Amino acid sequence: MTSREASAHVVSALMGLGHMRAAYALRDCAGGALLIDGSPGFCSAKEIRLWDRIRALYYFLSRAEDIPLVGSLLLRAMHLAEGIPDYYPARDLSAPSSATALLRRLIEDGPMGSSLAKYVEGSALPVVNTFYASAIALDYRSRRKNNYLLICDSDFNRVWVAHDPRKSDVQYIAPAGKVKQRLLSYGVPEAHIHLTGFPLPKENLGPPGTLSVLRQDLFARLLRLDPYGQFFYLNGQFVEQCLGQSRPAAVPLEPLRILFAIGGSGAQSSHVVTILSSLKSRIMAGDVVVYLSAGIRGDICRLMKKYLEEAGLGSCEGKNIFLIYSSEIREYFDAFNAALRVVDILWTKPSELSFYCALGLPILMTDPIGPHEARNGRWLQDIHAGINPPGPLEYANEWLFDLLASGIFAEAAWDGFLKGRKTGTYKIEQLLATGRFDEGGSPPAR
Numbered sequence: 292m293t294s295r296e297a298s299a300h301v302v303s304a305l306m307g308l309g310h311m312r313a314a315y316a317l318r319d320c321a322g323g324a325l326l327i328d329g330s331p332g333f334c335s336a337k338e339i340r341l342w343d344r345i346r347a348l349y350y351f352l353s354r355a356e357d358i359p360l361v362g363s364l365l366l367r368a369m370h371l372a373e374g375i376p377d378y379y380p381a382r383d384l385s386a387p388s389s390a391t392a393l394l395r396r397l398i399e400d401g402p403m404g405s406s407l408a409k410y411v412e413g414s415a416l417p418v419v420n421t422f423y424a425s426a427i428a429l430d431y432r433s434r435r436k437n438n439y440l441l442i443c444d445s446d447f448n449r450v451w452v453a454h455d456p457r458k459s460d461v462q463y464i465a466p467a468g469k470v471k472q473r474l475l476s477y478g479v480p481e482a483h484i485h486l487t488g489f490p491l492p493k494e495n496l497g498p499p500g501t502l503s504v505l506r507q508d509l510f511a512r513l514l515r516l517d518p519y520g521q522f523f524y525l526n527g528q529f530v531e532q533c534l535g536q537s538r539p540a541a542v543p544l545e546p547l548r549i550l551f552a553i554g555g556s557g558a559q560s561s562h563v564v565t566i567l568s569s570l571k572s573r574i575m576a577g578d579v580v581v582y583l584s585a586g587i588r589g590d591i592c593r594l595m596k597k598y599l600e601e602a603g604l605g606s607c608e609g610k611n612i613f614l615i616y617s618s619e620i621r622e623y624f625d626a627f628n629a630a631l632r633v634v635d636i637l638w639t640k641p642s643e644l645s646f647y648c649a650l651g652l653p654i655l656m657t658d659p660i661g662p663h664e665a666r667n668g669r670w671l672q673d674i675h676a677g678i679n680p681p682g683p684l685e686y687a688n689e690w691l692f693d694l695l696a697s698g699i700f701a702e703a704a705w706d707g708f709l710k711g712r713k714t715g716t717y718k719i720e721q722l723l724a725t726g727r728f729d730e731g732g733s734p735p736a737r
Contacts, residue, residue, distance in 0.1 A: 297322035299723040300411055304328045304422035306346060307554060308586055308620075309443050309643035313421040315624045316490035316716050320419070320723055326410070328425045334406040341403060375446050375662045378472070385457070385478025390450035394424060395431075404428020411435075417723045419464070423451040430461045438462065439723070441490070442470050443643045446666035452477040459483075464719060466646055466712065469670060487719050487728060488712025488737075489646035492628040496650075499717040502736065508632050509651035509708055510534045513701050515545050515635050516653070521698030526705060533709075533735040546577055546611075547695060549655075550630055552584040552639035553591060559640060559657050560594055562684060566638075567602040567612075569687040574604060574611050582630045585616040587623050592616040636700060641667035641677065648676035649711025653703035655680065676707030709734045 301321035303314035314325050326333060329342025376384055387395075397403045407429055411418055417437035420426035426440035430453055441464040442451060453459035456478040463479055465471045466489035474484050497504030513530065517523055523530065523538040531537045553560050563583065573579040585592040595614055599605045604612060615630055617623040631637070637647060638655040645667040648654050654677040659665040671677025678699065682690040694700055714737060721728035 297324065297416065298720070299416050300326060300414065300418045302326045302328055302407060302418060302420045302422075302425050304342070304425060305330065306422060307642075310421040311620060312624065312643060313441055313443055313490055315621070316492050317419065317719060319493070320720055326407070328404075328407055328420075328422065333410070335402060338402040338406055341397070341401060375448055375666060378476075381476070383478065384449065384476045387454050388449040390448060391452075391454045394427060394450055395454050397424075398428045398431050404432050408432035419719070419723060426461050427453050427459075430459050434460050436460055437726075439464055439485075441719070442466060442474075443489075444663040444667055445469050445645065445670035446473055447663055449477055452479055456480075464722070466715060467670065485722055485728070486730075487722060488649070488715025489643070490716040490719055491647065491650060491713060492624075492631075493716055494628055495631055496713065496716070499714055502713060504632070505650060505708075505713065506534050509704065510536050512635055512651060512704060514538065514542050515547070516695065516701040516704055517698050518542070518544055519696055519698070521696075522701035522705070525698075526702075530705070546580045547636070547691070548580045548582070548634040549636045549638055549691075550582040550584060550615075550634040552627075552637065552644060553586060553595075554640060554642065554660070559660075560591060560598075562657060563595060564598040564601050565684045566687055567598060567604055569685055570691075571602055571604060573688055574607055577611060580611050580613075582613045582615055582634055584627055584630075585614055587616070587618055587620050589618060640664055641671055643667075645671050645677070646711060646715075648674070648703075648707030649713045651704045651708035653678060653700045653707065671707075674706055674710040676703050676711065678703055712737055 297320065299320040301314050301317050303310045303325060305311060305327055318325055328334065329339060331339060334342065403424060407425055412433065417439060418429060418435065419439040419441060421441045421443060423440060426438060429435065429438050438460060439462045445467050446469060452474065453461050457480065461483065463474050463484050465474065465484055465486045468486065471484050471486050475481060495504060496502050513522065520538065527538055551563065551566065570579050570581065574581060583595050585595045592614060599608055599612065608614065615623065615626050617626060631650060631652065636655050637644065637652045640657045641654065641659050641664045645654060648671060654671055656668050656671065656677050656679055659668050668677060680690065714732065718728040
């Protein structure tokens with residue numbers, strides 16, 4: 292961890308891994324000391340009980356599709372509660388919703404946000420939150436001018452914005468242009484919106500002026516994702532212009548490296564055994580290397596090991612199959628970020644990891660869970676960085692290699708790099724330190 296002096300309080304919540312992932316990329320701002328709202332040692336017992344109930348409901352609904360008979364009904368109810376209105380026709384959507392009214396009651400009549408407000412009382416440092424309830428509760432309790440809320444999706448429900456946005460002091464950090472458009476429709480003043488990009492791991496970027504780590508990793512990945520030169524035939528000159536390297540005459544074939552990321556709640560873990568069974572012969576032959584991200588929950592890690600045995604691939608663990616797991620969240624994120632540097636495809640539901648396409652990673656999408664992820668998936672497709680499986684998971688051993696041969700994965704990696712915002716971490720650091728940030732930069736450096 293860094294020993295750098297803190298320039299901000301960074302506050303997250305353990306609701307899955309997405310909000311913590313965003314906070315972890317900003318840990319230098321906090322001098323390495325992240326605050327987790329709703330956690331023991333930080334919050335009162337009354338607050339902890341409230342957060343535990345919210346978290347239990349979140350995890351239950353996130354895995355609703357695995358529940359026989361009633362799963363689809365529960366998912367439908369969740370989708371209605373998290374509903375996101377269409378963009379068109381353009382209209383004023385600033386009126387409070389039932390969700391904002393409920394959150395307001397939890398704050399006004401309950402303990403939510405009281406410990407955070409007490410903790411930062413008297414501190415001049417800005418506060419950046421990665422979960423809406425913390426930011427909105429702090430706004431109600433202290434009305435700070437430097438209270439920031441980082442949006443973690445490409446589109447989102449009205450509950451992410453204060454009950455009365457025109458009277459609120461919350462400052463919003465937007466990861467994409469669509470987010471700014473949505474915030475304006477919800478009534479947030481434009482002066483309160485800061486379009487920086489999503490905070491990506493510095494260790495995957497390199498210095499802000501060069502992004503040398505990202506450029507190096509991306510070029511190596513493009514070579515692996517374009518074994519027959521289809522992508523480079525069309526884009527080689529532009530790649531050389533942006534990355535300073537050209538495709539050599541002879542490119543050795545390497546194993547296809549896939550990272551399958553399971554949600555923090557364990558959602559969609561049942562896909563693993565199907566995918567592994569389909570790819571079994573290619574894994575055993577050394578044509579495919581699989582990284583399985585099991586998060587921070589021991590039960591999910593044990594389940595992954597069980598799936599390895601069921602697929603007859605237990606002996607491949609540590610060779611062509613690697614589990615990314617730690618009960619310590621910082622160790623897990625470090626291992627996950629290290630794996631991102633060497634893998635070729637990120638296979639995941641379109642969560643906050645959608646923004647990782649800016650690292651030059653093609654996103655192979657599983658089904659979204661909830662409206663926010665559905666909108667993330669649409670955003671990925673709009674910028675040509677996300678790919679829906681063209682066939683059933685049982686035949687992944689066939690269509691994966693068809694896509695690879697066509698250069699489609701390489702195209703998605705390149706489009707994500709060009710169109711995604713890469714330097715959000717550095718811009719957010721500038722914003723928190725000075726109240727402003729450098730908005731310039733061409734797409735390859737932005």
